[in-house]
Amino acid sequence: MDTDETIFTTNWVTVKKTPRGFDYLERKGKDSVAVFLLRRNDVSPVIYEVLIRQLPLCIDSTEFDGQMKLFPCPITGALDEGESPEEAAIREVYEEAGFSVKVLSLGKYIVGTQTNEICYMYYADVTGIEPDIAQQDGTYHESISKNEWRPFEYLNNCDYSACQIGYFRLRDIFYI
Template identity: 65%
Template sequence: MNPDQVIFSTKWFVIRESSRGFQYFERRGKDSIGVFLVRKRTEAPGHYDVLIRQQPLCIDNTEIDGMLKLFPCPITGAIEEGESPEVTAVREAYEEGGYTIEVKSLGHYVVGTQTNEICYLYYADVTGVIPDDPPQDGSYFESISRNEWHPLDYLKSCDYSACQIGYTRLQEVLP
């Protein structure tokens, strides 16, 4: 089998065309993770809140009152070379949320029809856990992002596909 033809390439990504004429985007070695941190609601037994990470979106640089507009998502991150998706999820949960956790898998999905990137989804119940201050990675991106707790149903209204997929899968696994 011949490798797909490279149409355009930078040090960060490649655009390829398959032998059947399909073009797709390939982010060099950067599959990703999404982590849903949940906690039981004390005032509503059997219900959960989820940690939402409000962060900028690279394709929408809208400013509101001099600040970039933020978009809701779970804790996310790129899988570093030599790291497993699970290790990345644990690292990112601490880096962005301050939580030291063990994760449980919610499966994975292909990010889009014109990309070969896979997003691995995880969750952890952090009910009663007091987080450390998140160390973050020092980037401007993370410095303007913020964490908020919302009822689990909030995920249904998010535009980010990981939120909607995560909501469906969390419904299947949470008691």
């Protein structure tokens, strides 16, 4: 039986080559989650808002006024060993935003042809729920990230593929 050859590995990623010669990237935990938190806002013309997580992008470390440029995405994270996608989604929401929620599935998508990663998408309506203080995971990456509530339509203008997929799936669910 042919197996994939490991070319390079770090704590977070491994580059592999298949017996047919394809190189691909495998993240620690392999698969990931993207979670959209929505809340109803009856005091403005915007009916729903979405929590956007502003994160640094490893391939663009541009600084503006001494601060790293941040990029919008939903709450994201990798699955830990033995963890189901739903468990990872619940854990990441609590870790990054402080909300204890049940999550509902939005399906999944293949992250790219150069990875073996599947991203499982979830959402939760957090209208009226007060979050705990988000614990973060202790990494520098999370320490400079920040959460912002934005109008739901903001998702349609994000470059991150999960935002665009989530926009269309959530729009149909919430009739936005």
